[in-house]
Amino acid sequence: MSDRMAPKSDTDTREEERLAACFNCKKSKLKCVRPSGSSTCTRCTQRSIQCSAPLFHVGRHKGVKNSDSKHSGLEKAVFQIEQALRRSSSGALDQIQTADQATELRFLLERSREILGSDNGFSRRISSQNGMEHDQASVSPQQTSTSLGTSPSQTCSRDDSAVHTKVEEDQLSLDDAENPLQLLARTSELLSSITPQMQGTGAGRLLSKSTSIRGAAGEGDDLQKFFGRFQARLDVGEDLDPIELGLITLTEAETLFSYFYEKLAHTRWGIDPVIHTVDFVRGRSAFLLTSIAAASALFSPSMESLYKRLSNHRQKLAGLIMSKRYKSVEIILAFMVNIPWISAGEHWADDETSTYLSMALTIALDLSLNKVILPPSTEPRSPRDTIATSDCISARKALGIDGFIDIDPDSPRGRRLLRRRERTWLSLFVLERGVCLARGRNYVLPMSPLIENCDQWHLSDIADRWDGSIVSVAVLRRDLANLISKVRSICDSYVNGNSELSVVDRVKNEITLFFDRWYQTWPLQLGDREQLSLPPYVEILASHTRLSLYSSVINHGTAPVGARHFFRAAGLSSALNVLRVAVQGEGQLRSMPNNTAIMISFAACFALRVSTVADGRSSSLAPSIRALIAETTDVLERIGSTPIQRKGLSCLFAGQLRQILKYASRASETAQALPELNGDVTKHASIYTDLNAAHIANHQGAIQMPVASSNLPPDYLLFSTMSNENQLDEAIHSTDIGLNAFWEDFQFQSADLDWMDWSTFST
Structure with missing residues (x-):
């Protein structure tokens, strides 16, 4: 009897205290009491419900409150x-x-x-x-x-x-x-x-x-x-390496890499010349090695045969990577290197741009490139400290995924390898947004904390020369969707009783503030500090982004008439600015990507549609617009056909623009007699030749025309010689172009490839 009444020892007490609470009590945050030897707690017994608990007590570590x-x-x-x-x-x-x-x-x-x-x-x-x-x-x-x-x-x-x-x-x-x-x-x-x-x-x-x-x-x-740890799978080996296969020598590879960084890197961002040397790339990706060499050979005279060999091998590697599921940061870069200069298919939708882009995005997500890399604990707190853990990845784990297990994340090489991951993701974002804007596709690449907080990313002691350009366009395209939503919301307020004047003023202020803030920031950081000008490629992207805004809201259903007038005038100014920059910056756009050629052609069609409508209202601006389009057409053709192996997409767009210029001219002849501009555009060839010579000699600033005034029609405005968009705005607003009319057939609202319905320009 005394044994049964004996008090429990300290050991038994501790063991009872360590019994895990059942799930029901834990969910209700109540104390779980179980009699000795019973598998059911008192509360569950009273409620006649099933009582289940973990087999062991999961305790709390000392000092851990989370x-x-x-x-x-x-x-x-x-x-x-x-x-x-x-x-x-x-x-x-x-x-x-x-x-x-x-x-x-x-x-x-x-x-x-x-x-x-x-x-x-x-x-x-x-x-x-x-x-x-x-x-x-x-x-x-x-x-x-x-x-x-x-x-x-x-x-x-x-x-x-x-x-x-x-x-x-x-x-x-x-x-x-x-x-x-x-x-x-x-x-x-x-x-x-x-x-x-x-x-x-x-x-x-x-x-x-x-x-x-x-x-x-x-x-x-x-x-x-x-279920093992995910790691990069590299496309390397003697049967893949173009140098081992004898397609190219090591010396030729180094020469082509140097050419790429000097001549092409300003239009194809994402590659760090310090990291991506021939030796490094050769050990990481045969696809990237072949792609960089092929891109350089594409633009190098007298390398037609070498380009053919490399392009054939590049196509083979692309198919192998898709079938074998090779994955690495360098493979993503290889897809991005190929996208700008992909050969045209039988139809504008037949090229492999979308396929390459989707593969690059899939690999990037598998490699966690969308996640923010956590800085070392010794660094001061930053905005990254507030990002959710699921959106972050430790620096060492990121290097481990890439196969650099022995690299210290804090070492100079480790920092560059980590930064290359972030640069690749930002470049992919810019490229994907550009492809979607040019081709009328919905955005696919998700918005990530790195993109949302990239405004100062280019300010680093290990920054690449083109990091600022990447960030400038990323910020512009990141915030464009919000701006379009704001403008549409302001237009919707007109239906709710706001006056037309207040709506137009608010729309103008919102758009002006957005672009003024951008232009006040980036020309100082990227371009000529004295003239505060942007590089031609960045300026074309910025101008087309502005044009995309206006084309997205120009037919918004609730927009008052005054707002539509503003959208047309501002959209025309942006379109002409795209063409002006293309003509003046021809010397720096020799490696023009396909997307840029599409953007320029879009701007030409936008401006041409405006001039076609204006012809019926005796506008003196229409012939000047067509003259600028004709100059731009010549630029597109020269860029797309030099050197001989180029055969760029811009040549096809140039040819089609010539055809619609003829259609527009014939329609103009019916509406009003314009002997200066008929179906034969080549009558102005001598004028355009002199203009282009001047543009190539001096692509920035105001250009003094060497053409005698007697050779030009008296009502022509030489848009291609204007120095900035302000001059374009002044010329447009001082000329009657019929912008005050209500154009029911002006359909550019979706800003997609519907604008390539060329038949609409023949009537």
Whole structure:
């Protein structure tokens, strides 16, 4: 009797205190009381409901207050698996979609419990930043019990830096397990890292037994391979390397790389000449090596045969990468290098631009290029500290994905390798937005924190020469969608009772403020500091972005008439500015990408549509617009046909623009007699030749025309000689072009390739 009445020992009391609370009590945040020897708590017994609890108590580490950081390493994996299985059993299939997934999770859970339940003195620390295992200097029973949630007083003391590193690693260990596949992969990774240390131990025998239950001996290895850590797969080898195959010599490759960085890098951003040397690229991607060499050979005279060999090999590598699923940052760059100068197909929609772009985006997301790289803990706090953990990746893990496990993230080389990832993502964003604007496609590339906070990214001690250009266009295209929404919202307020004058003023102020802020910032950082001018390629992109804005709202249903007048005049000014910059900057646009040729052609069609409508109103501006379009057509043709192997897309657009100029001229002859401008555009060839010679000699600033005034029609305005957009605005507003009319047939609202319906210009 005395034995039954004996008080419980301290050990028994501690064991009872360490019983895990059931899920019902934990959900209600109530104390879970279970009588000795009972598997059901008092509260569940009273309510007659099922009582289930974890098999072990998951304790809180000392000093950790964040509920997301209670568990670390394998404990965290076990806890998340139990939570997922519990939700699946209750019918909430938010993470577990199939019975096979639940079975796999239960199997992993049993293995984890066996490992955690075995007390054989082992302990491992998993680093989430570099994905590698680190042995502890000494493993004691006290340290082992600490990892299982025992009292902190039983553990050895550690210095503050070690504790900080441990907590940081624990917080990142499984935070990105947002779906069952990732949860399985991360748990398998933890288990596989522990397995080698357990061979021959009791836990190892338990693990072998559980593995044998799963089936054949090789099945476990297959699972570990499938759920293993993701790493880049490089397209390298003697059968892929163009140098090894004899297509090009090492000396030729180095020469072509130098040509690329000197002549082409200003129109194809994303590649760092310090990092991407011939040796580095050769060891990372045969596709990128071939692509850079082929691009340089495309623009180099007397290299027609070399270009053909390289382009054929490049096409073979592209197909191989898609079928073999090779993935690396350099492969993304290779796709981006090819997109600007892809050969035209049988139809404007037949080229491989969209295919290459989708492949680049898929690989970029697989490599986590969209995630913000966490700076070292020694750096001061920055806006990145407020970004969600799921949108971040540690510097060491990012390098590990790329295969640079031994590179220190804080070293100069490590910083450049990490920055190349960010540069690639920003360049891909700019390219994808440009392709969608030019080809009338919906945006696909997601907005990420890196893009949202990139305004100062180019200000770095390891910045590339063209980083500022990347950021300037990224910021412009990032904010364009918000500006269009604001303008449409202001126009909608007119229906709600606001006066037309106030709506027009608000629209003008919103647009003016947006572009003035941009033009006040970037010319100073990118262009000529004395003239505050942008590089021609960046200025064309900026002008076309402005034109895209006006073409998107020009037919907005709720816009008052005054707002539409403003959209037409401002849109015409932007279109003429695109053409002006193309003519004046021909010398710097020899490597004009296909997208830019499409943008220029879009601007020409926009301006031509305006001039076609204005012909019926005796406008003196229409012949001047057509003269500028004719000059631009000559520029497009020269750029697209030099050198002989180029055969650029701009040649096709130039030919088609000539055809619609003839259609427009014939319509003009019917409306009003214009003997100076008939269907034969070549009558002005001598004038255009003199103009282009002057533009090539001096592409910036006002140009003094060497053409005698007697050779020019008296009502011509020489737009191509104007120095800036302000002069274009003044010329447009001082000339009657019929902008005040209501044009029901002016359909550029979608700003897509519907503008290429050339038949509309023949009537």
